[in-house]
Amino acid sequence: QQQVKQSPQSLIVQKGGISIINCAYENTAFDYFPWYQQFPGKGPALLIAIRPDVSEKKEGRFTISFNKSAKQFSLHIMDSQPGDSATYFCAARWGGTSYGKLTFGQGTILTVHP
Amino acid sequence: NAGVTQTPKFQVLKTGQSMTLQCAQDMNHEYMSWYRQDPGMGLRLIHYSVGAGITDQGEVPNGYNVSRSTTEDFPLRLLSAAPSQTSVYFCASRLGGHRTGELFFGEGSRLTVL
Numbered sequence: 001q002q003q004v005k006q007s008p009q010s011l012i013v014q015k016g017g018i019s020i021i022n023c024a025y026e027n028t029a030f031d032y033f034p035w036y037q038q039f040p041g042k043g044p045a046l047l048i049a050i051r052p053d054v055s056e057k058k059e060g061r062f063t064i065s066f067n068k069s070a071k072q073f074s075l076h077i078m079d080s081q082p083g084d085s086a087t088y089f090c091a092a093r094w095g096g097t098s099y100g101k102l103t104f105g106q107g108t109i110l111t112v113h114p
Numbered sequence: 115n116a117g118v119t120q121t122p123k124f125q126v127l128k129t130g131q132s133m134t135l136q137c138a139q140d141m142n143h144e145y146m147s148w149y150r151q152d153p154g155m156g157l158r159l160i161h162y163s164v165g166a167g168i169t170d171q172g173e174v175p176n177g178y179n180v181s182r183s184t185t186e187d188f189p190l191r192l193l194s195a196a197p198s199q200t201s202v203y204f205c206a207s208r209l210g211g212h213r214t215g216e217l218f219f220g221e222g223s224r225l226t227v228l
Binding site: 002004006009034036041042043044045046049089099100101102103104105106107 | 118145147149154155156157158159162164170172173204206208216217219220221222
């Protein structure tokens with residue numbers, strides 16, 4: 001049972017376009033929602049994160065939009081560049097006494113054409 | 115500044131063989147974890163540890179053992195490898211507690227079981 005569902009599986013965008021990746025969750029025990037970026041042959045690295053009491057967070061060209069009532073959050077990459085081509089994972093952190101374990105979505109392979 | 119170091123980077127095993135994937139971190143992180151990455155499945159938590167001598171199961175623990183005798187090291191053992199364990203394995207660590215959800219990942223170990 002996938003606790004965090006991510007879509008699409010793959011995405012192709014032209015340079016300068018907007019990339020949008022969506023995630024949905026069911027469990028209200030999650031208390032923190034990070035996005036990780038992974039380049040081929042490397043481990044994932046934290047890109048941007050948001051807490052559920054905030055509806056939007058922006059860092060440079062990357063924005064997380066968070067809809068608590070719908071239990072959905074999304075990553076927007078503005079002015080997408082070929083260097084953004086990577087696999088993106090959304091994640092959710094278990095709150096309470098769960099030691100802050102992270103559960104990940106299925107991943108989205110983003111390709112930005114020049 | 116090594117961060118999280120995994121060895122080996124590549125390994126081929128025959129069904130039934132045993133092996134240990136090594137993970138070491140030099141950031142004095144209390145929390146360490148192992149994930150496996152499979153296409154379309156994202157990153158799934160195998161085992162985690164919140165400190166020396168303390169380990170617990172994640173989402174997919176069957177077929178894997180762990181121990182944590184020091185803060186720095188968190189090896190993952192496959193006692194009798196099966197083809198279903200063909201995957202890319204990532205070790206990740208972070209500070210203890212809920213101060214941050216940022217996991218620092220190693221570069222991965224690609225395992226093939228024939």
